[in-house]
Amino acid sequence: MVQTFYSGFVIPFIVGTSVLFAVIIYKYVRWMVRLPRRDKLKVWHGLFSVATLKGIWECFTECLLHRRIWRVNPLLGYMHTAFALGWFLLIVVGWVETIAYLGLRFVPLQGHIFFDYFTQDMDHGPRWGINFEVVMDVLLLYVLSGLVLAVFKRFRSRAMGMKRTTKLTLGDRVAMTSLWFVFPMRLLAESFPSQLPLWWGYSIALGVFFVAMPFSRYMHIFTEVPLIFLRRWGITSEAGREKSFDHFQLEACSRCGICIDPCQLQRDAGMRNVQSAYFIRDRRYNRLTRYVADNCLLCGRCQVKCPVGLELDTLRLGSRHSLSGTPSNGRFNYACDVDRSRGEGRVGYFAGCMTLLSPKILRSMERIFTAAGEQVWWADRDGGVCCGRPLKLSGDIEAARDMMRINAELFRNHGITTLVTSCPICLRVFREDYNLDGIEVLHHSEYFVRLLSDGRLTLKPGGTEKMTYHDPCELGRGCGIYDAPREVLQTVGTLVEPAETRDEALCCGSSLANMAVENSSQVAIAQAVGRAFEATGAGEIVTACPLCKKAIARGTSLPVMDLAEVIEQHLA
């Protein structure tokens, strides 16, 4: 038997493996070939750089050890590591075992996999001082312990730190069921190596799993590896179009479901089919509906949790673009020559649509500018063109660019060097999409910090009144600004934090990014947010976004104020 390494039962395994590798190679080659030239160049540049070494390390820590999942929940982490590391070691040690017993000679794949069958008449005593049988058995037990947890998770996900796990597709079910059989069958077959039916069972389980794998969520096992390298070499998805690189992201999603629990559309508004896990699944299998693509706050709460580090927001925007992009066609030509700005100054202030709808914030800004003795050019106090981000978020990127050009030109015409805005939505698009070389863009919170540290603004210290701060999604997760508003608030009062804060902060629920959500869901989310803040015992909620202010006020009886209003109240 050692000579031929063949027996009828190996056929399912060999067929499965061939299908698996044929499909994977076909997919990867196709996606790589279709990368735009710019990305291909990035691959060539990155290939022989430190990025590759870092990628190898990341493959080790993420694909085998699953460090990021450990952070979500240790049991969940253990389960993933047991599968990945355990199986990987079984293969590697199995390989070494083959060499130890058969010497350095060619052994076909099935010879390694069904080693115990083909060598059952050999002496399996220790070689090189290593008792391979024991080592392999321990590794197998390690994998099996992960399997027990996996089965357990299917029925009791809550115990693994997840309130909800993903619903499965047919491919997933076939793959998962066969996977559950692989390791117990292996244990049985290796315990009774002369029992041919057991080997058949093991081989069939492997074969079915391998055939189903590239069409199921288990495709992530392989796909995370190229994704890690491509990402390290600087390739990203784009909001303005779907790219072939997106496939690497879509198929690297393990549908682990970690993104489901943080989603407020799920936990407060009861939606069960729009979360990133489902969006990715639907897009991958070409059954994405407009409803799912549009029904997301793009709050980024799931993205910070995704253990694979997928660009969930960008992917969703790409889909929206494909589903809804209306050509720009000079739609906004009517706004080209609009200039209703007033005032003179190197510092410009852009209120944005949402601040224009909140006159209190505008008034506070004016008083603060006066108190600081700032000469201000008011870009849009009497009406102006929207910053373009809402249109971008809807998928109409080309049309949004027209609006961006109109505004950028307006800023340049007035020769400002600093642009202050009180709206994080505008801030983010100014920073990410506008070309504003020579103009420094500041959120009002950052501007206040500067005024305070330059001594241009003095504030009366507040009483003992406790206040709590809401991180707007676009400001916190979007622009990475967490400290500036807190710094300002701490000078005038006592700040208390809600349970979920900073990069885990809740979304107000009225994000402009959600094109489909109904009023009742927005209110339900606002009420949940309100409760979270009320639990801090604070007397007022402060935020730094005009939209968040309006949205949260719908869900709480506490006063909700913008940072500018708080400052104004404390002007010395």
Added chain:
Amino acid sequence: MSAIEWGYSVLPARTMDLDRNDLGPVREMLEEMPQFGACIACGGCTATCTAGNLTSFNFRRVHTLVRRGEYTGAWAEMNKCMLCGKCRLVCPRGINTRGVVRLIKRKLGDY
């Protein structure tokens, strides 16, 4: 006569014949988005509209006409909307007004 410009003029007579208008498309829209039917034509959306502030775009006028089966020019008008979202915040009926804009554009694109 033309020497004095009063700033207003007499509009041509206009009637709407609901029996003759094709209500198929608007029925489809209402089916897809029932909340559109909750509009009371108060005009809050138009009063706050960013685009309407800069040009003659009148959101309430367009969607009210569409609900009566008058579709001509609706798509081109809706293209002026910047999706800024102000209208949604003021709408007393909590209608997803931006959804209405996109629905009208999608359904009437080739009307």
